Amino acid sequence: MASRLRAIWLVASFDVVESLRSRKAVVLLLLYALGSFGGSAVFIRILGAIRERLEEEVGRAVDMKELMKSPGMARVAGALTGDVDVAGAIVAIPPMALFYGWLAMNFVPLLVLFTSVDAVSGDLSSGAVRYSLFRTERLSWALGKLLGQTCLMAVGVLSGALASWLTGVIWFDGMAVADTAFWLLRISGRSIVYSFAYLGMVLGASQIARTTARAGGLALVVMFLASVGGSIVQAEPIAERAPELMNALSKLFPNGHHLWLWHPGVVQSVSAMVGLVLIGLAYFGLGFWRFSRRDA
């Protein structure tokens, strides 16, 4: 067991070094951080405009916390989420952290697709895998790749959070600096867990296809189907017909856990995280099932 863990660690750390030295990952992570920076700046401008409009209407200065905790905002959040508890939790999150959460959960899956799709398929197509597989078991090697790419994704998510926080520090008047940093860290953790489900899909595809192009195509199709499938089973007309069945089915898709990730209850948020990790592992395992039986 110890030697397997050591092998996983060795493969993961080498994978991170290799990815960073290839510069492709660095460029993509920088682009993502820049996107976070730019998106946050635009968000601050929109927020400022809303506040100005509101101040004109009420005829006095409006505090951002006041705005977020206003009954109107609670109604909007409640309507969007359909869950009073989640809506209450969301309006308590500092706006910059809330925006970054939205950004990360929408864009990190795409970042993962671009950075990780060649993690296994690249080594298969170049033959580089042949230098490793007589030295360590396929499972350790594949898990090492998964761990390495998870670390890389975590670096990306955290660098995006840092970019968002810095944008707020520079341009967002009255931002609660420490509180926002704390929430950005919490939300980054949730985003990493959420994106892990997609990382599992990408690495699953990367183990099945022999070339990076095919793996990319397969991963895109799987991600698209998972996204559409999750939306269909949660769509009101369908969900109303068999709510329990549809609710259970929704847990098979990443977006079926999306809402509970924001839930203030520990049981709900932890179960969402466990569900997302299991989805990621299931897709990864499916890919490994093929990889373990194929000629490398």
Next chain:
Amino acid sequence: MSTPALAIRALRKHYGRTVALDGLELEIPKGVISGFIGPNGAGKTTTFGIVGGMIRPDAGEVDILGRGPLEPARHAGSVTLLPQDCELSPFVTLRQLLTHYAELQGMTRADAMRDVDARLEEVALTDRANARIKTLSHGMRRRVAIAQALLGKPDLVLLDEPTSGLDPELVVRMRDVFASHRKKRTLVVSSHNLLELEALCDHVVFIERGRCIRSGSMAEVTEQGLIMRYTVERAVELLPLEQAQPELEMTWEGKTLIVRGSRGWTPAHLNATVAPFLLHQNAGLLEIRRGKSLEDAYLAGKAEAEGNVEGADDDGD
């Protein structure tokens, strides 16, 4: 009898309709440098792939060092492989890459770093240790690939076309490197360069259409104990020698006299008998060689195998 380094029984593998291995059987004893010889598509790379755990066989058994088929946990660094035409990670340095491989096969970091230095010295790449792989020439990359196969203390090393793409000077250097591992470990070297293998190997395996057509020690296969070849300036009448030594079998192949001794004859004994005769006949003795060349042995083995196949076909008809 000691356990062979590699034993293969009834190994089969096909890719679609193409049969790569057709019941391959072979044994390679421990401590030898074995030449793995066959034409393109004979199944050499597939065999290495199966032994190295990269390719799944359809049927058959592989026993490595008496411990069964390759299980990295079970064989832990005792089997290494130089695959053919596989790219090395281009972005890391030689030292990073080799240290990673050494650690992955179970060495501690300190041991790995020491061993990497020794291997880089062996393949004459010490001065490029901190260069990225992508900055190296094809020949240099090939030497890095050789270095990774010699990391640690493997008992069995499989080398698939190790010297392809190397210049002649490096071919000689690499041959010396492989020879320096003789007796310490078993090396199986696949190559099309029979002259190179003849100079290096003490055991050979001929493979043809996924089957082993002949294997054994180099001396046995090339009949070094029984056959002598004398190349001369002009062929001479052999009758006097045939009358004096009727147990010798002699034939001319152009200007090369091939003499086959029966049991009891040694190469030294043959030389003492034949060379003076040729000198006395003013044949102009140019070269004396033991046994057949590996090329001749291979072609003879191939012809024999084809004859057997045709014979079997005829019987079938």
